[in-house]
Amino acid sequence: MATFKEFRNSIKPNWCPGCGDFSVQAAIQRAAANVGLEPDNLAVVSGIGCSGRISGYIKSYGFHGIHGRSLPIAQGVKMANRDLTVIASGGDGDGFAIGMGHTVHAIRRNIDITYIVMDNQIYGLTKGQTSPRSDVGFKTKSTPEGSVESAIGIMELALTAGATFVAQSFSTDLKELTSIIEAGINHKGFSLINVFSPCVTYNKVNTYDWFKEHLVPLSSIENYDSSNRMMAMQTLMENKGLVKGIIYQDKVKSSYQDLAHGYSKEALAKMDLNLSEEKFNQLMTEFM
Amino acid sequence: MIDQLSWKVGGQQGEGIDSTGEIFAMALNRLGYYLYSYRHFSSRIKGGHTNNKIRVSTSETRSISDDLDILIAFDQETIDVNVHELRDGGVVIGDSKFNPTVPEDLNVRLYAVPFTEIASELGTSLMKNMVAIGATSAVLGLPVESYLEVVEEIFSRKGAKVVEKNMEAIQKGADHFNELSGGQIDGFQLNKADGKKRMFMIGNDAIALGFVSGGVRFMAAYPITPASEIMEYLIKKLPEFGGTVIQTEDEIAACTMAIGANYAGVRTITSSAGPGLSLMMEALGLSGMTEVPLVVVDTQRGGPSTGLPTKQEQSDLMAMIYGTHGEIPKVVMAPSTVEEAFYDAVEALNIAEEYQCPVILLTDLQLSLGKQSVEPLDFSRVEIRRGKLDPNQELPETDDKDGYFKRYEVTEDGISPRVIPGMKNGIHHVTGVEHDETGKPSEVAANRQKQMDKRLRKLKNLNFNVPIVKQGQHEEADILLVGFNSTRGVIEEAMPRLEADGFKVNHAHIRLIHPFPADEMKPLIDAAKTVIVVENNATGQLANILKMNVGQHEKIKSLLKYDGNPFLPSEVVMKCKELV
Numbered sequence: 001m002a003t004f005k006e007f008r009n010s011i012k013p014n015w016c017p018g019c020g021d022f023s024v025q026a027a028i029q030r031a032a033a034n035v036g037l038e039p040d041n042l043a044v045v046s047g048i049g050c051s052g053r054i055s056g057y058i059k060s061y062g063f064h065g066i067h068g069r070s071l072p073i074a075q076g077v078k079m080a081n082r083d084l085t086v087i088a089s090g091g092d093g094d095g096f097a098i099g100m101g102h103t104v105h106a107i108r109r110n111i112d113i114t115y116i117v118m119d120n121q122i123y124g125l126t127k128g129q130t131s132p133r134s135d136v137g138f139k140t141k142s143t144p145e146g147s148v149e150s151a152i153g154i155m156e157l158a159l160t161a162g163a164t165f166v167a168q169s170f171s172t173d174l175k176e177l178t179s180i181i182e183a184g185i186n187h188k189g190f191s192l193i194n195v196f197s198p199c200v201t202y203n204k205v206n207t208y209d210w211f212k213e214h215l216v217p218l219s220s221i222e223n224y225d226s227s228n229r230m231m232a233m234q235t236l237m238e239n240k241g242l243v244k245g246i247i248y249q250d251k252v253k254s255s256y257q258d259l260a261h262g263y264s265k266e267a268l269a270k271m272d273l274n275l276s277e278e279k280f281n282q283l284m285t286e287f288m
Numbered sequence: 289m290i291d292q293l294s295w296k297v298g299g300q301q302g303e304g305i306d307s308t309g310e311i312f313a314m315a316l317n318r319l320g321y322y323l324y325s326y327r328h329f330s331s332r333i334k335g336g337h338t339n340n341k342i343r344v345s346t347s348e349t350r351s352i353s354d355d356l357d358i359l360i361a362f363d364q365e366t367i368d369v370n371v372h373e374l375r376d377g378g379v380v381i382g383d384s385k386f387n388p389t390v391p392e393d394l395n396v397r398l399y400a401v402p403f404t405e406i407a408s409e410l411g412t413s414l415m416k417n418m419v420a421i422g423a424t425s426a427v428l429g430l431p432v433e434s435y436l437e438v439v440e441e442i443f444s445r446k447g448a449k450v451v452e453k454n455m456e457a458i459q460k461g462a463d464h465f466n467e468l469s470g471g472q473i474d475g476f477q478l479n480k481a482d483g484k485k486r487m488f489m490i491g492n493d494a495i496a497l498g499f500v501s502g503g504v505r506f507m508a509a510y511p512i513t514p515a516s517e518i519m520e521y522l523i524k525k526l527p528e529f530g531g532t533v534i535q536t537e538d539e540i541a542a543c544t545m546a547i548g549a550n551y552a553g554v555r556t557i558t559s560s561a562g563p564g565l566s567l568m569m570e571a572l573g574l575s576g577m578t579e580v581p582l583v584v585v586d587t588q589r590g591g592p593s594t595g596l597p598t599k600q601e602q603s604d605l606m607a608m609i610y611g612t613h614g615e616i617p618k619v620v621m622a623p624s625t626v627e628e629a630f631y632d633a634v635e636a637l638n639i640a641e642e643y644q645c646p647v648i649l650l651t652d653l654q655l656s657l658g659k660q661s662v663e664p665l666d667f668s669r670v671e672i673r674r675g676k677l678d679p680n681q682e683l684p685e686t687d688d689k690d691g692y693f694k695r696y697e698v699t700e701d702g703i704s705p706r707v708i709p710g711m712k713n714g715i716h717h718v719t720g721v722e723h724d725e726t727g728k729p730s731e732v733a734a735n736r737q738k739q740m741d742k743r744l745r746k747l748k749n750l751n752f753n754v755p756i757v758k759q760g761q762h763e764e765a766d767i768l769l770v771g772f773n774s775t776r777g778v779i780e781e782a783m784p785r786l787e788a789d790g791f792k793v794n795h796a797h798i799r800l801i802h803p804f805p806a807d808e809m810k811p812l813i814d815a816a817k818t819v820i821v822v823e824n825n826a827t828g829q830l831a832n833i834l835k836m837n838v839g840q841h842e843k844i845k846s847l848l849k850y851d852g853n854p855f856l857p858s859e860v861v862m863k864c865k866e867l868v
Contacts, residue, residue, distance in 0.1 A: 009690040011728065043709045045548070056717050056728060059690060061709035063551060064719035064729075065544065066574050072508070072541040076548025077709065079506055079534065080556065084709055105537040262527020269553035269679065269708060271530060273503030273672050280501060280667045283525070287487035287497075287662075288318075 004033035007042075009059040014050075020171035020197030020208075021051050021118050027174055028087065028116065029058060031181035037085055045074035047090030047099065050125045051118035051197070054089050068099030071106040071115065078113050081269040082257055085185060086113040092133040093123050096152050100132070106190055107161040112255040114184040114191045118171075120199035121151075121206050128202035138205060153241050158192050159233050164250040165191035166232070168243060170211050171198070176244070183246060189255040196244075218245030227251070289479045291346045294353045295424065297417075298339035298370055299362030301332060308360070308417035309340030312424060313659065314438045316344050317488040319430075320481035322661045324777070326352045326654070326854065331513065331597045337365050346479050350625060350660070350777025354858040357476060358427055360420045361388060362403070371396065377475060381423045381465065383416065399423070399468050406460045415457040422461025426469070429477045432459050487662040491629045491655040491774075494662065495585060496521035498633025499557055501670045505531035506556040508545035510538055510564060513597050514653045515587040518559040539564035543571035543584065551580045551718065553679055553708035555637050559585035562604050563594065569611045572646050574720045576616025579696065579704065579743065581640035583633075585649045587656040588773070590852050599852030600653045602773055603825035605833070608648045609802045615740070617643065617747045620802040622650040624757060624776035626662045628799070629655065634670055635753065642675035643746050644703060650801065652824065654854045655774035677706040683713035692716050692726035698738050702745030747803050755805035758812065759783065760794035767791055767864060768816035772798045772830055775822050775855060782860035789861075791868070798830065806837040818868050819844045822860060826850040 007029040015021050032042055042060035046052045048067035055062035061084075065073045074088035088106075095103050095117045106115065122140060123129040129142035133154070137146040158166045165187040169177040177195060184191035196211050216239050218224045224245075225231055232248040257263055264271065297308045306327065313323045325342045343353050356373040359366070361382040367390060371380065374396050382388025384400035401423045407415035418439075425432055435458055443450045466472075489497075496518045499507075505526060509519040523533045536542040542558040549556035560568065565586045575582040588604045590596025608620045619639055623629040632649060640647040686693055695716035697704045704725075707714035717727035722739060724730040757776070760783065767786065769779045776797045786793045796812050798805075813819055813834070821831040821844060828846035835841050845867045849855055 009692070011690075040712050040715055041710060043552070053729075056719065059715060061715055062717045062719075062727075063548070063578075064717065064721065065547075066570055066720055069540065069544040069571070072536065072544040073548035073551075075534075076506075076508065076545035076550075076556065077552040079532070079545075080549035080552035080554035081708075081710055084552070101537050102541055105541070109534075260532045262530065263532040264530025266530065267710075268505045268531060268549075269710065271505060273505070273555065275501050275503075275529075275670070277667045280670070283497060283500065284487060284664060287489045287493060288485050 001036055002033055002038050004029045007032050007039055007059050009057065011057055013057050014053060016201050018200040019050070020120065020195070020199070021054065023171040023174050023177065024051070024116065024118050024195055024197055025054055025057055027177040027181055030178045031185060032060070034178065035182050035185050041084055043077050043084050043086050045070050045077060045086065045088045047094035049091040049094050049123070051089065051091040052094060068094055068097070069102065070094065071099060071102040074113050075106060075109070075111045078111055079268070081267040082112070083267045087116060087185070088113055089116045089118070091124070092117060092119040092121060093131050096132040096154055104157070104161050107158055107163045107192060110162070110164055110189045110253065110256045112189055112257055114181065114193065116181065116193045116195060118197040119194050120197050120203055122199050122203040124199045124202055140202070153236070154194055155241055155247055156233060156236050159229060159248060163192055163248065164189040164253050166248040167191070167246045168194045168196070170196045170215055170244055172208060173244070180246060187249065189250070189253060214242045216243045218243055218247065289477050290475070291479055292344060292349065292353070293357040293476065293478065294341060294343045294355065295358045295360070296339055296341040296356050296370060297360040297420065298337060298366030301330060301336045301338040302334035303362055304414065304417045305338050305340055305362070308420060309342055311417070311435065311438055311442065312421050313342050314488055315435045317486060317661050318437060319434060320483040320486070321345065321478070322348050323488060324349045324352065324658065324660045326658055329598050337369055339366065339370065344478065346481055351781050351857060352854060354856050358424060360424060362416070364388060379427055379473070379476070381420065397473070399465060401461060401464050401468065403461070406464065407457055410453050410457055410460070415454060418454045418457035419461035422458035423465040425458065426462040426465035427473065427476045429472055432462055485664070487664065488659060489626060489662055490517060490657050490659045491626050491651055492517035492587065492657065493521060494626045494630040495633045495649065495651070498630040499637070500525050500529070502634035502637040503555045503672050504557050504637065505529060506549045506554050507533040507558065508536050508542040508549070508556065509533065509558045510536055510542050510560065512561045512564050514589055514656045515559045515561050515564070515585060518585060539567040540571060543568040544574070547571060547575050547580050547582055550582055551578070551708070553677070557583045557585065559587065561587045561589050562591045565604065565607065565611070572618070573612035573614055573616055575646040576612065576618060576743070577720045578718045579644040580718070581644055582646040583636045583640050583649060584646065585651065588650065588652040596852045598653070600774070600854045601824050601850060601852070602652050603829065603850070604650070605801065605825070605829040608650055609833070615744065617645040617743055618802065619643070619645065619647040619747065619750065620650055621647065622772045622799055622801050623655070624773060624797045624799060626655070626660060627665065630665050631669060638671070638673040639750070641677060642673055642703070643750065644675065644706060645746060650773065652773045658774065675706065676703055677708065679708055679711070681711070683707065683711060685713050688726055692728070694725040695727050696723060696725045696739060696742070698725065698742050701749065702742045704742070750803060752800045755798070755800035756808050756812070757797040757799060758795070762792040762794050763815060765792045765794040765816045766818065767793045767868060768812055768819045769793060769795045769822060769864070770798065770819060770830065770834065771822040772801065775824070778855045778857050778860055779822055781857040782864065785857065785861045786864060789865070801833070804833060804837045809834070810838050813838055813840055813843065816843065820847050820864055820867055821845070822847045822855065824849055824854070
């Protein structure tokens with residue numbers, strides 16, 4: 001069985017010192033080892049942005065796609081080979097701006113992949129513009145007088161879109177983050193994990209200290225029940241979305257793969273492509 | 289006795305016009321006639337004039353005819369819109385319900401048959417189309433029993449009674465017509481067909497069948513006219529092979545999902561039309577850059593923007609060749625018949641895997657949707673070639689310090705070894721960023737140049753079967769007719785007419801649009817006094833491609849049509865004479 005070190009390679013990330021993404025990378029590597037994966041059976045698909053580089057920093061099959069499209073690529077990988085563990089990842093701009101359409105549909109489609117968003121509420125790689133997760137009034141290069149657009153409540157939105165696994169975490173809590181990623185990988189269906197991963201260069205508001213002060217651990221809420229969707233929604237709203245832990249999990253609903261009519265239990269990538277002449281003739285006759 | 293005739297049925301959309309044509313055509317196809325149909329329809333479900341024109345012939349035909357022999361009308365609008373297409377002495381059969389009239393100055397024969405009334409008497413006015421089919425049979429002198437097999441197939445699940453009623457409707461339509469006409473009328477009796485079994489299908493059916501036969505097990509697509517039939521067939525058939533189709537949220541998702549699945553080793557396709565292809569452009573670049581095989585079907589329709597969504601056009605050519613930013617290797621192939629569409633669908637999958645690049649399978653609306661008789665396909669020509677991928681191969685450990693596989697190894701033919709996720713010792717990185725041999729991002733100038741050259745070198749030796757279909761044997765021709773996709777039939781029909789008028793005519797139908805087969809094209813152009821490029825667009829895109837690749841601008845002339853309708857043979861003949 002692989003250890004977390006076997007999910008490492010020698011590439012030095014091009015993230016700024018202190019970036020929250022380093023811990024997310026470490027948490028993915030630890031979670032992969034903890035759930036018993038081998039590097040060749042893991043595919044990490046990522047989008048564009050600082051965090052999008054993560055697929056190159058983990059030793060596994062990695063696919064760094066185009067901006068906003070990590071989810072359709074990752075779903076394609078999983079549909080082709082259901083024996084692989086597939087993790088999609090990227091930033092809040094990638095997933096909740098350009099890629100929002102895919103995010104909502106991946107949630108309701110419920111293909112068995114794990115989506116980890118490194119949410120820093122800002123565009124880092126393009127040097128500091130507003131993101132759909134920026135709060136009203138947040139000043140950036142593109143909103144010099146402060147953002148006037150509402151921030152997306154992504155966890156609430158995920159719940160209404162029919163999510164079966166919704167979690168939020170904070171990049172400094174390596175232990176908790178690792179266990180949430182493990183739970184996401186083990187979940188049979190689509191798991192959305194939003195990780196607050198502070199940008200130390202361009203976001204001087206939502207800092208490590210800010211999150212420490214504002215984030216409410218769900219473990220601190222008495223009788224919190226993550227199978228209760230109503231409670232999940234209410235708790236999110238009461239806390240302006242600033243909670244951490246597994247917010248909601250539906251352990252009953254089957255994944256897309258298990259519901260898709262006729263979809264093979266054997267990985268499609270391992271199937272024989274050839275058709276018998278008899279079958280071919282039958283297909284032709286149907287047009288006669 | 290005649291060898292071919294054209295029949296048209298028209299009415300309001302949603303009134304069963306398509307099924308009337310379908311039942312008529314299927315029955316004649318079973319008798320061994322060659323059918324070719326053209327549907328005039330709009331982007332709406334109910335209402336608006338629609339018609340289905342079907343050509344029936346004792347020999348192979350791939351074009352609509354200039355005129356019309358029989359017009360079946362469910363409303364006066366059908367007569368008003370189509371009556372001028374009728375040949376001298378042609379027949380109009382209208383539902384007596386609307387008191388059909390024809391212009392007095394035309395020599396056509398009008399028969400008012402109570403389609404709706406007869407149908408209602410039998411139980412439901414829905415059967416009025418069967419009454420109309422019966423009247424048609426009487427004109428053609430075909431026995432009513434010819435329809436029994438088809439009617440049984442369509443209605444047997446509704447019970448024997450329904451089959452019986454429908455056959456009765458056909459019989460009554462025939463009887464009523466015979467009563468009105470006083471028996472057989474001259475000039476409409478078809479010679480007997482050869483009775484051979486053929487398929488009756490649209491180009492999209494053939495493409496979809498090609499994909500299933502060629503090993504496609506997954507498809508991601510978004511519905512659009514005129515491509516949806518490909519998706520619908522695969523939705524129906526792939527589960528029989530363990531595969532499936534996902535209807536995605538948009539075409540960007542469709543294309544990138546297909547890329548993800550191809551990367552993971554499954555033959556996966558997507559299909560769309562112009563608007564969808566426009567959305568896929570960035571993803572095509574990703575496929576080119578990451579060297580992930582990808583087959584995309586573009587069923588051209590009237591553009592730009594939403595354009596003429598249900599009409600014929602061939603105006604995506606330049607977009608398909610050059611679309612995506614930056615420079616990638618890409619193959620654009622354009623089948624010219626339904627049979628070719630099948631074999632090319634299989635071959636597109638092979639080329640995509642062998643050369644590890646995107647392949648556009650280009651069709652146009654008339655080729656995609658024109659339903660026609662198709663000779664049985666040759667199973668022995670279906671082969672699966674995956675190029676430098678062997679999913680069962682055991683890979684040795686690599687010498688890379690991180691144990692990464694050289695997925696983008698610089699090779700002489702530009703094609704690198706390919707592995708898929710799950711293979712031991714195959715780990716590599718894939719990125720749309722410029723990268724080194726293991727796929728790690730790299731901006732080093734020398735590496736950039738090597739990788740770019742490697743990618744663009746791949747198609748230098750593209751092995752493509754019959755890039756140009758050549759017809760006509762003249763060493764020196766007055767005219768070389770050039771076309772692509774569905775114009776083949778109309779050009780083939782125009783050729784003998786031009787020859788009869790004293791012109792020496794050759795024909796080149798381009799099947800490989802990109803990379804353009806310039807070496808093969810040049811002698812054909814050299815041998816012609818005038819080159820006439822027949823295409824359904826306004827700017828002469830194929831003519832421009834010829835000029836770019838072969839030169840000889842002064843010889844190359846354009847014959848264009850972009851009003852939404854396919855060419856008629858007479859138009860090609862007439863305009864060619866003007867152009868020479």
